[in-house]
Ligand code: ATP
């Protein structure tokens with residue numbers, strides 16, 4: 001059995017066509033079903049539905065053989081205990097800093113609200129800015145509006161969320177897409193099954 005970890009929402013939606021092309025059609029719909037293990041049209045493949053940030057953990061420990069995770073999540077978690085063989089190009093966005101539209105140039109020691117604590121720490125250290133990082137689990141855009149932080153580090157796609165909250169993107173930290181990650185032991189033990197799936201994904205991606 002090959003177990004693939006995916007998160008509900010945009011990654012699942014974007015991954016579905018790739019899985020379908022590889023002959024993997026989930027039998028239940030995670031939007032309707034409360035099941036966390038989804039059998040598929042292939043007897044030898046199942047999906048586990050987990051939070052996006054938990055995908056590296058499941059794959060690292062071998063609870064899933066492979067998974068699909070955003071590069072943002074992988075940067076924050078650390079991916080040294082995983083293989084990351086394929087950029088799937090899905091769920092594309094940018095990790096950026098953002099501030100209120102009318103904010104002055106940031107200087108001195110700044111406060112930064114984000115759920116990407118390690119990535120933000122690394123980024124501000126690299127550019128030589130002293131930053132106090134405040135960990136949040138969501139609604140980062142609110143932080144500068146209520147005086148919790150000077151700046152946020154968050155994902156930006158259309159920019160609508162920033163705009164709706166009177167913020168604007170400043171610096172690009174990195175471009176983000178979702179990656180296929182594979183458990184290191186599984187890559188050896190289930191090599192043939194995993195490699196043939198990788199090949200199939202690559203064929204599908206090459207046609208895009
Ligand atoms: P949860 O909803 O469980 O708290 P989450 O917000 O991380 O988790 P998603 O919003 O589905 O879950 O995000 C999953 C991944 O999709 C992110 O890790 C990122 O790589 C990518 N992503 C997030 N927001 C966007 C966006 N607005 N546009 C494109 N890709 C995005």
Ligand code: PRP
Pocket residue numbers: 138139154155156157158159160161162
């Ligand atoms: C994500 C991200 C931003 C927003 C950016 O939130 O955290 O807030 O998308 O996208 P935009 O630039 O197109 O507005 P999401 O929609 O995943 O909501 P969440 O807070 O539930 O994660």
Ligand code: MG
Pocket residue numbers: none
């Ligand atoms: Mg989200």
